[in-house]
Amino acid sequence: MIAESGHYALVLALGLALIQSIVPIVGARWRDAALMNVARSTALAQLLFVAASFAALVTLHVTSDFSVANVYENSHSLKPLLYKITGVWGNHEGSMLLWVSILALFGGLVAAFGNNLPLSLRAHVLAVQAWVASAFYLFILITSNPFLRIANPPLEGRDLNPVLQDIGLAVHPPMLYLGYVGFSISFSFAVAALLEGRIDAAWARWVRPWTLMAWIFLTLGIAMGSYWAYYELGWGGWWFWDPVENASLMPWLAGTALLHSALVMEKRNALKVWTVLLSILTFSLSLLGTFLVRSGVLTSVHAFATDPTRGVFILLILFVFIGGSLSLYAWRAPALKQGGLFAPISREGALVLNNLLLTTACATVFIGTLYPLALEVLTGEKISVGAPFFNFTFAPLFVPLLLAVPFGPLLAWKRGDLLGAAQRLMVAGIVALVAMALVLAWTYGGATLAPLAIGLAAFVIMGALCDLAERIALFRIPLSLSLRRARGLPRATWGTAFAHAGLGVALIGIVCETTWNSEYIGSMKPDDVARVAGYQLRLDGLNPRQGPNFREMVAQFTVTRDGDKISVMTPSKRNFTTRGASTTEAALLTRGASQLYISLGDTSADGAIAVRIYHKPLVLMIWWGPVLMAFGGLLSLSDRRLRVGAPKPAKAAARALQAAE
Amino acid sequence: MTRKQRRLTLIGCALVVLAIAAGLVLNALRDSIVFFSTPSMVAEKHLGPGKRFRLGGLVQPGSLQRGDNLAVTFTVADGSATLPVAYKGILPDLFREGQGVVAEGALDASGVFRADTVLAKHDENYMPKDVADALKKQGHWKDDYGAKSDNRPGAMPSASAAPTQGAMR
Numbered sequence: 014m015i016a017e018s019g020h021y022a023l024v025l026a027l028g029l030a031l032i033q034s035i036v037p038i039v040g041a042r043w044r045d046a047a048l049m050n051v052a053r054s055t056a057l058a059q060l061l062f063v064a065a066s067f068a069a070l071v072t073l074h075v076t077s078d079f080s081v082a083n084v085y086e087n088s089h090s091l092k093p094l095l096y097k098i099t100g101v102w103g104n105h106e107g108s109m110l111l112w113v114s115i116l117a118l119f120g121g122l123v124a125a126f127g128n129n130l131p132l133s134l135r136a137h138v139l140a141v142q143a144w145v146a147s148a149f150y151l152f153i154l155i156t157s158n159p160f161l162r163i164a165n166p167p168l169e170g171r172d173l174n175p176v177l178q179d180i181g182l183a184v185h186p187p188m189l190y191l192g193y194v195g196f197s198i199s200f201s202f203a204v205a206a207l208l209e210g211r212i213d214a215a216w217a218r219w220v221r222p223w224t225l226m227a228w229i230f231l232t233l234g235i236a237m238g239s240y241w242a243y244y245e246l247g248w249g250g251w252w253f254w255d256p257v258e259n260a261s262l263m264p265w266l267a268g269t270a271l272l273h274s275a276l277v278m279e280k281r282n283a284l285k286v287w288t289v290l291l292s293i294l295t296f297s298l299s300l301l302g303t304f305l306v307r308s309g310v311l312t313s314v315h316a317f318a319t320d321p322t323r324g325v326f327i328l329l330i331l332f333v334f335i336g337g338s339l340s341l342y343a344w345r346a347p348a349l350k351q352g353g354l355f356a357p358i359s360r361e362g363a364l365v366l367n368n369l370l371l372t373t374a375c376a377t378v379f380i381g382t383l384y385p386l387a388l389e390v391l392t393g394e395k396i397s398v399g400a401p402f403f404n405f406t407f408a409p410l411f412v413p414l415l416l417a418v419p420f421g422p423l424l425a426w427k428r429g430d431l432l433g434a435a436q437r438l439m440v441a442g443i444v445a446l447v448a449m450a451l452v453l454a455w456t457y458g459g460a461t462l463a464p465l466a467i468g469l470a471a472f473v474i475m476g477a478l479c480d481l482a483e484r485i486a487l488f489r490i491p492l493s494l495s496l497r498r499a500r501g502l503p504r505a506t507w508g509t510a511f512a513h514a515g516l517g518v519a520l521i522g523i524v525c526e527t528t529w530n531s532e533y534i535g536s537m538k539p540d541d542v543a544r545v546a547g548y549q550l551r552l553d554g555l556n557p558r559q560g561p562n563f564r565e566m567v568a569q570f571t572v573t574r575d576g577d578k579i580s581v582m583t584p585s586k587r588n589f590t591t592r593g594a595s596t597t598e599a600a601l602l603t604r605g606a607s608q609l610y611i612s613l614g615d616t617s618a619d620g621a622i623a624v625r626i627y628h629k630p631l632v633l634m635i636w637w638g639p640v641l642m643a644f645g646g647l648l649s650l651s652d653r654r655l656r657v658g659a660p661k662p663a664k665a666a667a668r669a670l671q672a673a674e
Numbered sequence: 675m676t677r678k679q680r681r682l683t684l685i686g687c688a689l690v691v692l693a694i695a696a697g698l699v700l701n702a703l704r705d706s707i708v709f710f711s712t713p714s715m716v717a718e719k720h721l722g723p724g725k726r727f728r729l730g731g732l733v734q735p736g737s738l739q740r741g742d743n744l745a746v747t748f749t750v751a752d753g754s755a756t757l758p759v760a761y762k763g764i765l766p767d768l769f770r771e772g773q774g775v776v777a778e779g780a781l782d783a784s785g786v787f788r789a790d791t792v793l794a795k796h797d798e799n800y801m802p803k804d805v806a807d808a809l810k811k812q813g814h815w816k817d818d819y820g821a822k823s824d825n826r827p828g829a830m831p832s833a834s835a836a837p838t839q840g841a842m843r
Contacts (some may be wrong), residue, residue, distance in 0.1 A: 394709070534764065
């Protein structure tokens with residue numbers, strides 16, 4: 014019953030989406046407010062039905078109804094409740110349902126909080142949103158129905174892929190999808206603007222909060238996924254340049270560029286045509302990511318089932334939406350009025366440079382990700398493009414970007430003073446040089462690039478602080494006055510500083526982890542001691558243990574340093590009986606921002622166990638950076654000036670005037 | 675500056691950045707891509723020692739030998755040719771005899787493939803795509819390799835942009 018209701022709710026959602034696709038557009042043509050308002054109610058109703066459908070699938074998983082194929086294939090009655098719930102999107106069908114649920118959620122949010130939008134713009138935006146939604150509802154209903162029943166229900170399920178039985182699955186995919194799908198809003202706004210043939214600074218003001226929200230989620234989602242891969246896969250890598258990761262990185266890069274160009278558009282009414290194009294490209298890259306992950310065209314560590322019907326269907330969606338929106342762009346964009354003028358050295362100029370470097374970096378990732386696919390289709394030759402490619406192309410493009418980051422906020426709009434900005438960044442430059450010299454002296458004879466990179470990171474962090482110090486006139490006026498100024502600074506300014514500093518923090522983590530990582534790989538017997546980076550790790554013994562749906566072998570290590578006992582670490586090796594698969598559960602010991610990392614290999618006949626121990630210096634900064642960036646984004650989002658639905662000052666003033674009369 | 679000059683500056687900057695990026699990409703594509711081969715392709719192409727490539731095939735049953743200090747040797751077969759592989763380190767959780775494997779490394783002077791990375795890209799009933807395609811092409815595809823998974827569409831390991839199997843270094 015529940016499965017059928019869920020299926021039916023999804024069909025109804027499709028019906029609503031189809032109405033929402035057409036009626037508001039017709040309404041906008043006829044200037045009929047009632048027809049345009051249909052968009053609002055259908056968007057909310059659509060959200061209701063998709064939510065019901067999603068809740069139905071969750072219920073089926075929680076109650077372990079193995080008569081439903083999706084539950085049978087991905088669940089097990091003994092699985093802990095959390096994984097029964099997260100298992101809903103740990104598979105193709107369920108994760109597509111999550112995708113459309115989030116799409117409907119964003120549509121519902123625009124409908125509910127978009128009261129300050131002009132009626133026709135809202136109608137257009139929601140209609141475009143519904144086009145995307147209809148396509149994906151059809152995709153789910155035709156090729157990936159999660160509610161299919163099995164004729165002879167088995168008694169027990171096949172269990173979820175053990176690697177996915179982790180808290181990471183509860184957080185990472187929903188976050189990532191909130192980011193991916195969130196960009197659909199800026200896409201819909203862009204297409205709506207093209208349809209209406211009208212675009213202005215107010216448009217950017219409406220789009221920016223949505224873009225920022227999606228960007229925050231995507232940033233956190235990527236960081237979370239990276240940390241998950243780091244502790245779950247057992248060899249301490251945190252970024253693989255795997256196509257599936259690239260698929261999430263590309264929309265992030267384009268989205269970051271979009272955030273910045275929308276800023277220019279909002280403040281200076283310039284870069285309009287470019288911003289519209291970026292909105293389209295960002296969501297197109299999200300769609301491309303969905304295609305890469307969902308169609309199984311990739312051979313990757315995220316290897317996915319190859320089922321051509323799905324692939325072709327998503328490819329079709331991809332062509333229709335990307336091709337359609339770009340054609341619309343080519344046709345209508347020249348009609349959009351050109352924006353204001355600015356000098357190359359100015360805040361706008363800096364933001365253009367930011368856009369240029371970010372989109373170019375995005376393009377190199379795009380080439381590296383799709384080149385092997387294209388080559389295989391064209392010549393049949395199989396190649397793999399790995400980390401070296403991206404290190405050689407991506408890194409050189411990011412260096413000038415990072416160098417330029419501190420200058421941006423210090424340049425004035427319209428016409429900036431580069432020399433003045435450089436003078437104000439003097440302190441940051443000095444700190445960077447000192448940091449560089451210290452690291453160089455400390456690791457004398459070691460890596461040469463690493464100290465330079467650390468210096469660059471210090472420059473970025475200090476640059477962000479310099480900007481703040483400059484704005485509150487720190488040390489130039491009495492401290493109490495500075496503090497009062499600090500409180501009065503717009504939250505967006507704090508947001509910028511946090512986000513930019515986060516970049517530097519992440520860079521420090523990346524450089525330290527890759528350069529000064531020390532490892533021990535060997536086989537150990539009980540009472541053997543391994544020495545890594547000044548720590549002694551003694552293997553106390555191996556104990557078997559029974560978990561809910563697995564058996565595990567737990568190794569106990571006592572960690573000491575200079576004779577003092579610090580902690581006990583217990584990595585384990587789990588064997589999941591249902592799937593006959595085993596996983597390695599690494600043990601992590603956090604010391605400041607650094608971590609000790611132990612993962613286990615096979616046991617040999619003589620009772621020894623293969624062990625991999627890493628000391629990863631400052632590794633946690635890799636993820637603190639994105640968290641800082643997301644926090645900065647959140648601060649900006651909470652800025653009054655940007656708040657969704659905040660009354661516009663002009664309107665308030667007009668109302669005050671009316672009242673006065 | 676006039677509007678035209680400004681626009682030219684902008685376009686000039688963009689072209690410079692794009693040219694640099696194109697140079698970097700072409701350079702990196704020449705140096706850092708890795709080709710995929712099966713043992714019989716290795717024999718055909720006469721790959722020399724030191725040239726990095728990815729080797730894919732099935733781990734020959736009974737060929738896995740563990741030496742001292744985590745050294746392992748095994749043989750990769752594709753039905754018509756075999757190639758001995760030496761690796762030092764911990765093998766992935768899903769490494770099994772008779773299963774598909776992809777290893778990255780280079781041949782040494784004596785014709786042994788020295789792997790520095792062993793990839794586990796499949797679960798208990800799934801063949802790495804590269805390997806499956808190569809085996810099919812050479813006519814060594816046995817239906818039972820894929821049969822288990824073909825009977826259960828959708829039963830594959832699946833992750834929504836989540837890590838499934840990692841590379842082991």
